[in-house]
Every structure is written in C-alpha cells, then in structure tokens.
C-alpha cells in the first residue's frame with residue numbers, strides 16, 4: 001500500500017491545541033483504538049515534530065508518515081500492541 | 082409562544098450560563114416570552130480547585146461547597162433532578178421524575194474521574210479530584226512519616242492540566258515546612274517527554290524540580306497499579322515503586338451522555354470549536370468539560386464558553402444571526418509553592434507565555450475562591466474568571 005492511500009480509522013484534529021496538546025490527544029486515541037488500527041493527528045504545535053516520534057517509538061507503535069499539509073502537520077500512527 | 086432554554090448540569094459552566102441568560106434576557110423573561118430551566122442533580126455546588134488545597138490544610142470544606150439555589154438568579158427555575166436521557170432528535174430531556182422539552186439546550190454535564198478504568202488504581206492510590214478523596218489524602222499526608230511519594234496522571238484527558246504539577250510542588254513545600262523534607266523522596270510521572278504540555282511552562286517547571294530535588298520520570302503512561310507490591314507499571318514497559326501514590330484517574334464524560342449515545346468512546350460530545358454547537362444540531366450547545374475539544378478542561382474554559390453560548394442564544398431568540406464565537410481561550414494559575422504562582426493564558430492561535438512565578442499570582446489564586454462564589458458563578462463579570 002502506498003502512503004498516500006492510507007485510510008486512518010480515526011482522525012484527531014488537534015489544531016490549536018497547546019494544552020493538553022496533540023501528543024496527549026494522540027495517546028488518548030491510541031488507547032481507545034484496537035491493535036492494527038491507524039490514527040492520524042493534525043497539529044499546529046511546533047513541538048509535535050519532536051514529541052510524537054519520541055513517544056511512538058518508546059511506546060512501541062509505528063509512525064507510518066509525517067505530512068506537511070496547508071497550515072498544519074499530519075502524523076499517521078499505527079497501533080502495534 | 083414562550084421559548085424554553087434548558088440547561089443540563091449546574092456546575093461552573095451551567096450555573097454561569099443560566100445567570101448570564103437570565104440577565105441578558107431579563108425583559109423577555111419578565112414578559113413571559115422566555116423561560117430558563119436548569120436541571121442539576123445536586124443541591125450543592127462545588128468549587129473544585131479547593132480540592133487541590135485541602136490536603137495541605139490550605140482550604141476547607143466550607144470554602145468548597147455552597148447551595149446551588151443561592152448562586153442562581155431568581156428567574157432561573159432550578160430542577161433538582163438527575164437527567165437520565167437526552168434526546169436531541171425529539172428535543173427533550175428525561176429525568177428520574179419528568180420530561181422537559183426545549184427550544185435551546187445547553188449541555189454542561191462536566192467530566193467524571195473514573196479510577197475503575199485502571200487496574201489497581203482505586204485500591205493502590207490516592208487522588209484529590211473529589212471532596213472525599215481530597216479529605217482522605219489530607220489525613221494520609223498528615224500521618225506520613227517518610228518514604229517515597231509518587232505523583233502522576235493515569236489517563237488523558239484530565240481536568241485542570243497544571244494540577245499534578247501544582248500538587249507535586251505543594252507536597253514538596255509541605256514536607257519542607259514540616260522539617261521532614263530529608264525523609265521524603267518525590268517522583269513525578271508524566272505521559273509526555275517533558276513535565277507539562279506547553280514547552281515554555283515545562284522548562285520553568287523542570288528547573289523548579291531540579292532546584293527542589295524532585296525526580297521527573299517522563300514518557301510514563303500509567304497502565305496499572307499493583308497495590309500489594311506498591312508498584313506502578315507503564316504502557317511503555319517501565320515501573321516504579323512507591324510508599325504513597327497520588328494518581329489522577331482517567332476521566333470520562335457523564336453517564337447520561339454515554340447512555341444517551343450522544344458522545345464519542347470517552348463520552349465527550351462532538352462540538353464545533355467556534356460556535357460550540359453540538360455537531361449537526363444548531364439548537365444544542367455544549368460547554369465546559371463535556372465537549373470533545375482538544376483544549377484544557379478547566380473552569381475558565383467553561384466560563385468563557387458560557388459567555389459565548391449565552392450570547393448566541395440571546396441573539397437567536399431576538400431573531401439576530403448569532404455573532405459570538407469562541408476563540409479557544411483558557412486561563413490557568415500554576416502554584417509553584419506557598420507564596421508563589423504563575424499564570425498561563427492561551428487560545429487556539431497563541432501559545433502561552435507564562436509569567437515568572439510571583440507572589441501576586443499566588444495571592445490572586447487564593448483570593449479567587451471568594452471571587453468565584455461572589456462574582457464568577459453569579460456571572461457578574463463574565464469572562465473574568467479562572
């Protein structure tokens with residue numbers, strides 16, 4: 001499957017969220033998701049580019065892609081365990 | 082025909098919205114054209130920020146609880162019943178005793194800290210997110226004679242994001258003042274790679290931790306607690322031991338939202354971030370902790386939102402296209418110790434630049450309890466609150 005064809009099971013629109021912030025929203029969505037599901041999170045917070053990959057790696061999930069969209073960044077994560 | 086504005090939930094958001102509407106629409110209410118009803122299950126109104134202070138003897142029950150009726154404007158009809166079902170298709174709310182129809186509905190049912198979502202949490206850890214738990218913690222802290230205290234968050238979202246940090250700083254201060262600091266080890270667990278979501282705040286808070294000998298254990302998402310071994314286990318595969326654990330439980334939406342099937346998996350209601358309408362229903366508004374918005378669940382949020390929603394409803398009743406929109410504004414104090422605090426203000430567009438901890442912010446936060454009962458909840462100065 002090509003990256004552009006990935007269909008997330010859930011999109012979390014965390015644009016404009018500084019507190020609790022996009023990573024907290026992602027953690028919440030991943031907790032609620034089933035193993036194998038894909039969650040995509042939209043962020044306008046500059047810290048996300050460092051935070052999100054760090055957490056995804058530590059928590060043992062998979063970062064399928066990071067995309068620059070118009071005015072925000074999209075992170076696509078697969079729940080692995 | 083009389084227009085009926087029905088509010089479910091008379092906590093911070095619902096009470097302020099009811100009082101604001103009764104003031105904005107006083108002429109229409111006097112002429113019998115508008116009626117405002119508020120359904121609240123409890124006769125008592127709680128000022129939750131006091132729960133953070135009670136364990137340290139910095140506030141007391143009488144400052145945390147007052148009568149709901151006394152806070153409400155006379156023209157608001159208070160219905161002390163528990164809502165059991167909200168039907169947004171047929172526009173009514175059912176309670177244990179009756180059925181109430183509406184032209185406009187405001188849902189302000191708040192959030193519920195729910196320790197049962199994490200294995201071992203209720204038995205193994207304290208928290209301070211309701212009055213009873215806060216009082217129990219006061220007792221345990223008073224009796225604590227040394228060992229390791231762990232403070233953490235067991236799930237997101239939780240209300241008042243600075244509360245775990247504030248608790249950590251205050252507990253350190255508490256034992257220092259009691260000349261026991263050398264007998265107490267303090268560890269702070271947090272789900273993110275830093276000690277607070279907002280980077281600038283995280284930086285200054287982390288410096289305070291270094292200065293005051295508090296250990297930060299980061300990227301620690303609590304999965305379970307083992308009360309027997311006194312151990313906390315994380316989703317990331319780490320663990321830590323404790324003698325006394327203070328862990329904020331995961332939150333969910335109110336039972337009535339979940340039972341009515343109008344929330345997402347966590348019981349949060351899908352809400353438009355600007356108009357605050359429940360998505361796809363322009364006669365239903367959602368304020369405070371009950372929304373699914375990715376912003377802080379806080380009393381200040383509920384206050385600002387109540388102001389937007391009451392203004393939109395007043396416009397609609399007068400046949401004007403609603404004008405007010407919510408800009409995502411949140412305002413929170415952060416206590417760093419007795420006598421010192423900082424203030425965070427931010428919105429959808431602007432991150433917070435926290436002010437350097439100072440005495441005035443501390444004083445204002447302590448004085449704010451009185452302001453809440455006399456000004457904020459009565460909606461005398463809308464949007465003034467924290």
Ligand SMILES: Cc1cc2nc3c(=O)[nH]c(=O)nc-3n(C[C@H](O)[C@H](O)[C@H](O)COP(=O)(O)OP(=O)(O)OC[C@H]3O[C@@H](n4cnc5c(N)ncnc54)[C@H](O)[C@@H]3O)c2cc1C
Pocket residue numbers: 089090091092093094095120121122123128129130131132133162163164165189190191192209210211240241244335336337368369370371378379380381382383412413414467
């Ligand atoms: C320890 C602590 C410290 C805090 N500190 C701060 C702070 O410093 N600053 C800040 O801004 N915020 C703070 N908060 C957060 C703040 O208290 C909440 O975010 C705020 O109260 C949310 O308002 P609300 O109206 O959405 O919900 P609430 O005030 O919780 O009110 C919800 C109401 O709905 C009622 N209800 C629920 N279900 C039903 C039903 N089925 N039928 C009838 N009634 C129902 C409940 O009885 C309740 O009265 C703190 C919270 C805690 C716990």
